[in-house]
Amino acid sequence: MSKTRCHRCGRDLNAGALTYEVEVKVRSMFDGVIPESESHADETEIERLIRDMAACNEEELNRQVYEDDVFIMCPECKEAFMESIYSHLHPQAAPDHGRAHLIH
Numbered sequence: 001m002s003k004t005r006c007h008r009c010g011r012d013l014n015a016g017a018l019t020y021e022v023e024v025k026v027r028s029m030f031d032g033v034i035p036e037s038e039s040h041a042d043e044t045e046i047e048r049l050i051r052d053m054a055a056c057n058e059e060e061l062n063r064q065v066y067e068d069d070v071f072i073m074c075p076e077c078k079e080a081f082m083e084s085i086y087s088h089l090h091p092q093a094a095p096d097h098g099r100a101h102l103i104h
């Protein structure tokens with residue numbers, strides 16, 4: 001049986017040790033508004049999007065819509081990972097859920 005290692009520090013995570021599964025889910029948002037294009041007066045925003053999409057490969061297009069990753073971490077790396085995320089939040093950010101929501 002292969003050993004599980006912390007995806008951040010590489011430490012062996014022995015059976016029964018406290019470990020965390022950290023899921024990262026990123027989704028593009030759409031607020032229902034398609035802005036007017038300013039750079040190409042004769043090109044609609046939809047036409048510009050189609051032109052931009054044609055220049056991307058499938059993986060790039062998928063990553064523009066969603067990204068999912070799952071990491072296994074030891075307790076110290078889970079804390080460091082979360083602290084890193086929260087330390088980069090704008091002071092006026094007000095997430096709907098989670099630790100930062102409780103702080104504001």
Ligand SMILES: [Zn+2]
Pocket residue numbers: 006007008009010011073074075076077078
């Ligand atoms: Zn670790």
